[in-house]
Amino acid sequence: MNRGTGKSSDETLIEMNRTAWSSGEENNGFHTSSDKESFHLENAASMVSVVSECTSTVSVCSSHSSVIECEQCEREHTEPQQHLSSFKGVDKQQQSKDAVYFRDGVRRIDFVLSYIDDKDGEKKQDRRKEFETNLQKAGLDLETEDKSESEDGKTYFLKIHVPWEVLATYADVLKIKVPFKANDIPAKKEVPMGWLFTPYRLPDHVMNPEPDYFTYTFDKSKIDFFLIEDKETLFPPSTRNRIVYYVLSRIPYSKDDKDKKGIKRLLNNGTYTSAFPLHDCRYWAKSRDSNCESERYSLYKHWARFSRFYKEQPLNLIRKYYGEKIGIYFAWLGFYTEMLSYAAVVGLLCFIYGVATFDNNIWSKEICNETIGGQIVMCPLCDKKCGYWKLSTTCSSSWQSYLFDNTATVFFAIFMGIWVTLFLEFWKRRQARLEYEWDLVDYEEEQQQLQLRPEYEIKCTSRRLNNVTQEQEWVLDQTPADKAGRFILCWTTVVLWISLIIASIVGVIAYRLAVFAAFASIMKDSPTNKLDVVGSLITPQFATSVTASCINFVIIMILNFLYERVAIKITDMEVPKTHVEYENKLTVKMFLFQFVNYYSSCFYVAFFKGKFVGYPGNYAYMFGEWSGLRNEECEPGGCLIELTTQLVIVMVGKQVWGNIQEALVPWLRNWWVSRSARNHPESLYSRWEQDHDLQTFSQLGLFYEYLEMVIQFGFITLFVASFPLAPLLALMNNILEVRVDAWKFTTQFRRPVAAKAHSIGAWEEILNMIAVFSVVTNAFIVSFTSDMIPRLVYLYAYSPGTELTMAGYINNSLSIFNISGIPVENRPEDGENPDWYDSTNITTCRYRDYRYPSGHEKQYSHTMQFWHILAAKLAFIIIMEHVVFVVKFFVAWLIPDVPSDVKARVKRERYLIQEYLHDYELEKLKIQLSQNAQSIDQCTCPTTGSTPMKVEMLSDCLS
Numbered sequence: 001m002n003r004g005t006g007k008s009s010d011e012t013l014i015e016m017n018r019t020a021w022s023s024g025e026e027n028n029g030f031h032t033s034s035d036k037e038s039f040h041l042e043n044a045a046s047m048v049s050v051v052s053e054c055t056s057t058v059s060v061c062s063s064h065s066s067v068i069e070c071e072q073c074e075r076e077h078t079e080p081q082q083h084l085s086s087f088k089g090v091d092k093q094q095q096s097k098d099a100v101y102f103r104d105g106v107r108r109i110d111f112v113l114s115y116i117d118d119k120d121g122e123k124k125q126d127r128r129k130e131f132e133t134n135l136q137k138a139g140l141d142l143e144t145e146d147k148s149e150s151e152d153g154k155t156y157f158l159k160i161h162v163p164w165e166v167l168a169t170y171a172d173v174l175k176i177k178v179p180f181k182a183n184d185i186p187a188k189k190e191v192p193m194g195w196l197f198t199p200y201r202l203p204d205h206v207m208n209p210e211p212d213y214f215t216y217t218f219d220k221s222k223i224d225f226f227l228i229e230d231k232e233t234l235f236p237p238s239t240r241n242r243i244v245y246y247v248l249s250r251i252p253y254s255k256d257d258k259d260k261k262g263i264k265r266l267l268n269n270g271t272y273t274s275a276f277p278l279h280d281c282r283y284w285a286k287s288r289d290s291n292c293e294s295e296r297y298s299l300y301k302h303w304a305r306f307s308r309f310y311k312e313q314p315l316n317l318i319r320k321y322y323g324e325k326i327g328i329y330f331a332w333l334g335f336y337t338e339m340l341s342y343a344a345v346v347g348l349l350c351f352i353y354g355v356a357t358f359d360n361n362i363w364s365k366e367i368c369n370e371t372i373g374g375q376i377v378m379c380p381l382c383d384k385k386c387g388y389w390k391l392s393t394t395c396s397s398s399w400q401s402y403l404f405d406n407t408a409t410v411f412f413a414i415f416m417g418i419w420v421t422l423f424l425e426f427w428k429r430r431q432a433r434l435e436y437e438w439d440l441v442d443y444e445e446e447q448q449q450l451q452l453r454p455e456y457e458i459k460c461t462s463r464r465l466n467n468v469t470q471e472q473e474w475v476l477d478q479t480p481a482d483k484a485g486r487f488i489l490c491w492t493t494v495v496l497w498i499s500l501i502i503a504s505i506v507g508v509i510a511y512r513l514a515v516f517a518a519f520a521s522i523m524k525d526s527p528t529n530k531l532d533v534v535g536s537l538i539t540p541q542f543a544t545s546v547t548a549s550c551i552n553f554v555i556i557m558i559l560n561f562l563y564e565r566v567a568i569k570i571t572d573m574e575v576p577k578t579h580v581e582y583e584n585k586l587t588v589k590m591f592l593f594q595f596v597n598y599y600s601s602c603f604y605v606a607f608f609k610g611k612f613v614g615y616p617g618n619y620a621y622m623f624g625e626w627s628g629l630r631n632e633e634c635e636p637g638g639c640l641i642e643l644t645t646q647l648v649i650v651m652v653g654k655q656v657w658g659n660i661q662e663a664l665v666p667w668l669r670n671w672w673v674s675r676s677a678r679n680h681p682e683s684l685y686s687r688w689e690q691d692h693d694l695q696t697f698s699q700l701g702l703f704y705e706y707l708e709m710v711i712q713f714g715f716i717t718l719f720v721a722s723f724p725l726a727p728l729l730a731l732m733n734n735i736l737e738v739r740v741d742a743w744k745f746t747t748q749f750r751r752p753v754a755a756k757a758h759s760i761g762a763w764e765e766i767l768n769m770i771a772v773f774s775v776v777t778n779a780f781i782v783s784f785t786s787d788m789i790p791r792l793v794y795l796y797a798y799s800p801g802t803e804l805t806m807a808g809y810i811n812n813s814l815s816i817f818n819i820s821g822i823p824v825e826n827r828p829e830d831g832e833n834p835d836w837y838d839s840t841n842i843t844t845c846r847y848r849d850y851r852y853p854s855g856h857e858k859q860y861s862h863t864m865q866f867w868h869i870l871a872a873k874l875a876f877i878i879i880m881e882h883v884v885f886v887v888k889f890f891v892a893w894l895i896p897d898v899p900s901d902v903k904a905r906v907k908r909e910r911y912l913i914q915e916y917l918h919d920y921e922l923e924k925l926k927i928q929l930s931q932n933a934q935s936i937d938q939c940t941c942p943t944t945g946s947t948p949m950k951v952e953m954l955s956d957c958l959s
Helices: 019-023 033-037 044-050 055-061 071-076 122-137 164-173 194-200 220-225 237-248 263-268 295-302 315-322 324-356 362-368 391-404 407-437 445-451 454-459 480-523 540-574 579-607 640-673 687-692 701-718 726-748 762-785 788-798 809-813 864-894 900-934
Strands: 014-016 111-116 141-145 155-161 177-182 213-217 274-276 462-465 472-475 814-818 844-848 951-953
Touching: 111 237, 111 687, 122 141, 122 263, 155 687, 164 220, 164 237, 177 900, 213 900, 220 900, 237 315, 263 274, 274 687, 295 315, 295 726, 315 324, 324 391, 324 407, 324 701, 324 726, 362 391, 362 809, 391 640, 407 701, 407 762, 407 788, 407 864, 407 900, 480 540, 480 579, 540 579, 540 640, 579 640, 579 701, 579 762, 640 701, 640 726, 640 762, 701 726, 701 762, 762 788, 762 864, 788 809, 788 864, 809 814
Parallel strands: none
Antiparallel strands: 014 951, 111 155, 111 274, 141 155, 177 213, 462 472, 814 844
């Protein structure tokens, strides 16, 4: 690619190939740079001043409502061809309907609107007529496909093309970066042993769809400063559709009320049925038009198929096709999945360690031993309906618990605290590299003031000076009382819904307490107890835990469904200024709710269950003794296995349900909509009709994708000490998630409107918060949920003899209670006790605690061993937190957020921008002085004698 358009330095700065100049109008709507600073689209009239009026001729020629032979437009084309308006009733078989161009085959379709003529739709017709007239005044070219040409015979399709002058104007306004010099920094050296990664690589034409350039924000007044080989291909389709949507969002559709503007409101009131940019081809075949890129086909072939799960992602092509915002999401998801592989390997090794040391589990052997656990009679786990039971019945759960509750658990908890820091720090470096490669380095939030939400602009009635930009900006008139009222109402609503979650969790806990007694009574003589393999696993505790977890999962899904709509409503009520601000506000509200909704049940099992039980004769009750709902106890095997069960059910259930929603539901909807057109040939099923039948990707679509992954991130970090295999399950899900999302974007959804984003936004702060909180939760899980600390205290302080051994731990960890001390109203009813129970010979029962026995001067109060264990637990929490936090902060300090080579490239680019701009301005000044010397009194614009008239203007002519 050569710099500029091939002109010499003494030629003109701006060239216009518009025949409309012959009408004699001066200035053609161009603005000087000072005019541009005050640019704002208040109404259609101001839009006319933004774009050259010379485009109106082309717009009229491409009008969808008239059949007029326009000789001017015919002269404008280099090749003789029939004017588009004469194509009415064209035979569909004569042209490829998979094309993405107007009927003239020259102008690209940048956006499509569809609508249906209602019988009583006069208001809608008036809105459409005014809206489309204003679109033409804004310089856009329009062409309509009549309903008779559509598959269903009732849908009109309005095709929109954005001419060069409109592109140039809005590229200037939106600060879009354009190449000005080829990158002269040597490429990075090949990675050592890089050939090992060859099977995971994609072809270069897929991985690197664009050459490497230094770029600078586009300036219409300096058009020959940039490397422009072809104006039609300078801006990729993703940038073109972003510009069109920016215009569509601000065009008024009412003559009487200028506040009524934007395609979003027209979609909401049914004036138009859809608005979308086109995919460039069918995903399963290349476009037959050689001018079409067929990038969708490349994405499907190399990225969106599950058979490519082991391949790298073509991030540059994703960014080029879908825009930076979606590109950043897939870059983050891919990096997160890659980092999960390391955590999954370590977690699997910890699990293997548990399996390998299975025979060293002495306390489980004691529980299963008929002479030890088989002789220990345990106190009833509930009132009246629960009988006495033997410790040996928990043999299976004790072995299961050991797989996740061993010394490797402590190591893995510490490892995950460090892993999460490495993940976040390395992501910052990866993100910094993408920011540079994707021209987002100088993309600050302040620039998005140019991208105000149309909903905000509508409500603005006054302007004020921005102290940073020193420009007038629209502001929302509201008193401090109004602002405070909105804030209080919004957050009161959030608190009420969070309270609803807590109430539902309390209800699930009450369910657990109520049905445990029923399961204990029903299952004592159940036939399932006699099954060879699973009989010993099906216990009242297991049945209660599984059913409660399933009920909790259903409640979570229902509350999520309802709250999503409430959160959007209250965020709309706050009227955020920009799209980023809107998403950030919604993100905070949604995540707070989801955090409580998904994690509250796990927090209950981890930190509350079995901690406030009391002891026989003085049990604690949930709502008081009158309720009869005695607080749950942990099994002698510990509560950790129940936390693992809860975590697996909620986490796996959410992932399975999410994949069904993401993949199966859109596929079924698309199949239902397009079932009548599936067997029709391509020539009868146009590109806009094919895309129209696909699902719409909502503006908040990526928000839900991020939310799903961040909730998963919480599961594998906050509670990972209870289940080392959680990262492995997450890895397996994410390998599928990347390809499901890619398949969904490529095949099931319309092409989203491209959007810019230089980071993952508010999610980065949320991930940091989870990372810090996870250190605390895992330290508490190891201390209070796991039995690791009591075992270590026994091993080093209370084991008998001089040799360190765990023999006798079970007997030491159980206290003794005199059965006669149990109140009559709490004793098991007749028939609830097992056959082996003999009340005359069995006078005591055991329970899980460290208390003095009956008859002791401090009977039933805590022993000194209890306080030693408590002190050891608190000491472990302090030591683990300090060690992990010190390592975290050291690692964060050690790893720079921006790679050194990226810093060098950014400095080089900024230096070249200053140097080139300086030389450019000097050259421009010389040209102006030369021209002024030739003609001081007047400024003339030279024209050519034949062919379409060339109008060349210096900056002096733009006044």
